[in-house]
Amino acid sequence: MKNVKFREVPLICKPIQLRAKRMTSWLLCCGLLSGISIISNAAAPTVPIDKSTEFITCSQQLTNSDDRYLGSVIQAQLATLYKDNPIYKAQLKQSNKPLNDGIVGPKTRYWLAYYCGEFSFTAPKVANLPHHHFIQSLLLSLSRASQRSVLFPTWRGAITPPELLQLTPQQIMQKLALKASKTWHNRVIPAADTAPYYYEITENDLASLTLRHSVLKTLGKLGKQQFDSRSPLYNQLSDLFTQINIPIEPPLNIDELIQSHTIETEPPASSTSKEGEAPTPMATVPTTQIVWQLNNSALQQTIKKLGISALGKEELKALAPLQDEVFPSLYLLKMAIKLAGLPPSVMENKGVFSLAKKSGLSEPHPVPMQWNAPANCGCEDSQDSIFSQATFYGFYPSWSHPQAGQTINFSRLDRIGYIGAVMKPEGHNSVLDLPQNWLPAPKFSQFIQTSHRYRSDIDLVVSAPRNLSRDQLTELFSRDMVKRLVKAVTTPLNGYFTNRVEPWITLGFKQLPTMADGITLDIDLSILNTQASRQAFISFVRQLKLALRASHPSPWHLAQNAMQAETDDRYYVNVVVPIKELIEPNHSIFNFKNLNQLAPITNLFIMRPSTAEAVKPNNELTEIQQLQEWLSHQDNQTKAKQLFKHMVPMLITEHNRDRQDDLDQLINLSSWSFLGAAYWPVPLGIDNQKLIDANFFPTSTPLPAPLNQLVSSVNTVLNWVCPNRWLLRMGLFISFTFIIVFLVLCMQHFPLRKYLSQMPFVALTAASIIGLMLAFIADPVFKDYQGPILLVFMLVIGAVLYAVRMVRKEGDKP
Incomplete structure (x- = not known):
């Protein structure tokens, strides 16, 4: 300040x-x-x-x-x-x-x-x-x-x-963190069911959901039947409820569903007569019989209480891709259900969530995630904005595996948030459940390596269950949780040869690539209604930023700026902010004062519109407009401008991705009023991607046909060089090392000088210089210096050719 x-x-x-x-x-x-x-x-x-x-x-x-x-x-x-x-x-x-x-x-x-x-x-x-x-x-x-x-x-x-x-900022942070940690550890976790649990729709669960229609139909038929014995009816009911496979607490008492009553029956009439005489009818005596049948009213109450209802074929088809996917919290399962096109409230009423909830620890069965780029896809190259480069952020769910031929356009994404991590209480401790395929082995980290090749950063999106109390939630904001998050992000990807040689090629200026490049916190903080609990979250974010900065020390950051978030930070800390909580005076943690406390220690605020099922059409456009109005009404416009620099509005969501007319208005508004855009989920559909390209990445003025073809060919080469830049740099490192060593030997051994003017050495030198020039020009980091770089390398190549000519002219002269 x-x-x-x-x-x-x-x-x-x-x-x-x-x-x-x-x-x-x-x-x-x-x-x-x-x-x-x-x-x-x-x-x-x-x-x-x-x-x-x-x-x-x-x-x-x-x-x-x-x-x-x-x-x-x-x-x-x-x-x-x-x-x-x-x-x-x-x-x-x-x-x-x-x-x-x-x-x-x-x-x-x-x-x-x-x-x-x-x-x-x-x-x-x-x-x-x-x-x-x-x-x-x-x-x-x-x-x-x-x-x-x-x-x-x-x-x-x-x-x-x-x-x-007297103390340095780092020492002050340590003392504040120590005090907060002691306060949290002295707190008693509320008495609640915090036993280990997870959600998973297994093959048996899907089979049970499929059987429900036939089971309910069979139950309807049983309600119209009468049985001479109780056992057949009891056995059929027991078998039908077992097939439904619903956890029932307390156990179902089937006897309450069976009722009995007596009925009177008349035996067949009989008669006696002598030969040659007319028959004389005998008197019949009615008898009673006990019959058993379903109590239809009790059955309907039980079905309603257990939430047993049949799913349609389309609903079962939409749930099929989620089979065997592990969700650490109900929030993520609801997110997956919503993304599949199903209303979570309907699925909850039909008993899907209670069926999917499992006790204990999940069995590990990770499925590798494979990401592919489209043909001729270049590296990420963000457009310039009024303050800096715009940020384009995409969210990708860890349970969504790409279909055959599905690709991600990395050239339009600065950062990708990988959704799936959950921090939650278990027993008297707090745990961090990571996606099962969040592993550094090359088999599982290929999607991270692919993203890094195209210069798109990966953020681990961390959420928490939505049903926690205030004390349970603040208990998660501990130093131990900070350590777990830092470890999950900074685990090195040392299973790739190109990654291991990066520190050598860069002479130690670049460290090994890691699993992620930042953390995005997607936590419902509406329960934090006291100043102490809100400061606990702010302190947690501050500790997390400091720990990530300490894990990657940089000489470019001075000690007094250790807590200041910068655009060139190695690791980002981002926070998802609900727009509705910000613009409405509901005493939420997200207000102007608290955001200004978070801004210096946070890189991005992902501004998310309302995600409720019953939102009004075009609700996103209305909330974005209200957000602009909220910023303009703040008394301190200097601080409002600083907040604006951190904000990235979420434009495309699961609610509006199929409403092209509404999206056209929303994206046109944001393209001139904000510094970027966020999408949920990626990859975008064809129509949505075209809409983004037209507004945020307009094409340049078309050139004449011959020049346009030449530019297209050059771009094709650059789009190949950039994703493979580390392979090229490794080859250049070897070739230049050989050239330098050979030149040093030529100074000591004169007979070797004759090879300097021969074609192999000249070709190797020229190819290495051209490759180095391409490595610079193809990297968007140096896009503003492409002209000077090209000029310098042309002069270098000219100097090399002149040196070769002079060597040939001198001949064998010492």
């Missing part, structure tokens, strides 16, 4: 001839002594004041000529430091404005004296040090304290005020 008043410090040295009223010494002493007594009993101060003489002396170093000149500067810094102090806030509300009028009066001197005591600021003696040096020292101390108070708003209670000035 830059202090806008700090630029006035150099002007203090100039002599000032301003006249002002001098406060009498008794008023100053009495005011200071009484104020110090009051403050010592306040809750806000963390350091007791017991050396009032030194503090009064500190404030008395200001002269009459300094009062008005330095008033606004000092009062601004004091307001930042003591804005939460109840006494300060009460004095600030007074009608005569004694703390923001630009005059260093008794109350301003009082708070200045309090600052000197709290932060142990020692006033230099006037006899030994010029007055303006004291003023500069005081303002530097105030500025440093206020800046760090803004950067670390929860420092009180964790460190002392002098430590705030």
